[in-house]
Amino acid sequence: GAVVxxxxxxxxxxxxxxxxxxxxxxxxxxxxxxxxRQFPKQSLMLMATSNEGSKATYxxxxxxxxxxxxxxxxxxxxxxxxxxxxxxxxxxxxxARGNYGYTFGSGTRLTVV
Amino acid sequence: GQNIDxxxxxxxxxxxxxxINCTYQTSGxxxxxxxxxxxxxxxxFLSYNVLDGLEEKGRFSSFLSRSKGYSYLLLKxxxxxxxxxxxxxxxxxxxxxxxxxxxxxxxxx
Numbered sequence: 001g002a003v004v005x006x007x008x009x010x011x012x013x014x015x016x017x018x019x020x021x022x023x024x025x026x027x028x029x030x031x032x033x034x035x036x037r038q039f040p041k042q043s044l045m046l047m048a049t050s051n052e053g054s055k056a057t058y059x060x061x062x063x064x065x066x067x068x069x070x071x072x073x074x075x076x077x078x079x080x081x082x083x084x085x086x087x088x089x090x091x092x093x094x095x096a097r098g099n100y101g102y103t104f105g106s107g108t109r110l111t112v113v
Numbered sequence: 114g115q116n117i118d119x120x121x122x123x124x125x126x127x128x129x130x131x132x133i134n135c136t137y138q139t140s141g142x143x144x145x146x147x148x149x150x151x152x153x154x155x156x157x158f159l160s161y162n163v164l165d166g167l168e169e170k171g172r173f174s175s176f177l178s179r180s181k182g183y184s185y186l187l188l189k190x191x192x193x194x195x196x197x198x199x200x201x202x203x204x205x206x207x208x209x210x211x212x213x214x215x216x217x218x219x220x221x222x
Contacts, residue, residue: 006155032208043200043215044156049207093155095210102146102210104155 002028004096006105013084013112021079021108023094028103029074030096035067038091038107050077084112117213119201124219125191133186133216135201146202146210147175147186156200159186188218196220 003026013019023033032051036044048069050056056069068080077096081088089112094105116138125131137145144163148156160168162177162184174187188195198215205211 034209036212041217044212046209046211049209091153097208101158101161104157106155107153109153 002096002098002100002103004030004094004103004105006094006108008108009106010109011111013110015085015112016083018080018082019084019110021081021092021094021110023077023079023096023105025075025096025098025103028096028098028100030077030098031074032097033071033077034095034097034102035069035077035079036093036095038093044093047079081110084110086112088112117201117203117211119199119213119216121214122217122219124221125188127191127193127220127222129191130187130189131191131218133188133199133201133218135184135186135213137182137184137201137203137213139182139203139205139211141205141207142179142203144204145175145177145184146204147173147184148200148202148212150198150200150215152198159199161204191220193220193222 005024007022035047038044047062048056048058050069050071058064071077093107119135147159150156160175167176172189177184200212200215202210202212
């Protein structure tokens with residue numbers, strides 16, 4: 001079956017620093033990847049859609065300069081949270097769309113102190 | 114735009130049946146997904162409905178009525194491990210999965 005590997009699973013960083021989260025499709029090619037954010041006891045909120053080789057499309061209200069998305073290959077997309085602040089602390093999940101539908105990564109718990 | 118609505122929380126008894134409803138208003142509907150999510154974990158796929166009717170898969174069934182913008186997830190023979198959040202998600206023309214707020218189900222002994 002389709003597997004998506006997401007790293008790291010958790011990260012603690014200092015306010016003002018940047019954090020990179022990787023999402024890799026292991027056994028299929030993902031032409032499109034999605035990035036979600038989830039606050040405690042809330043649902044998944046779509047942040048952006050990334051297509052291989054092109055610029056990401058951001059949802060309304062999501063700062064593209066703060067959340068940098070790169071989808072350089074059909075198996076790898078990265079999300080970089082730049083100049084992180086405590087309010088960016090959240091659970092970030094990627095999802096890759098392939099022939100088997102949507103496959104989710106295991107998520108990254110980001111804590112900014 | 115899209116608007117997906119489901120109850121925030123529900124409680125049921127082990128061994129019972131529970132129905133979780135989801136209503137949606139969306140442009141460019143292409144199907145409806147149900148996912149299960151345990152706290153701190155990624156969602157796991159339960160079902161996908163694109164045509165009207167009931168899809169049964171073991172203890173879980175999902176129903177869709179496109180004309181009414183309505184779906185439900187039916188869980189039978191509830192087990193303690195079924196305590197989780199259940200998310201309905203609309204698959205729209207843009208190919209995006211847009212989630213409802215999720216229903217937190219608590220299964221009591």
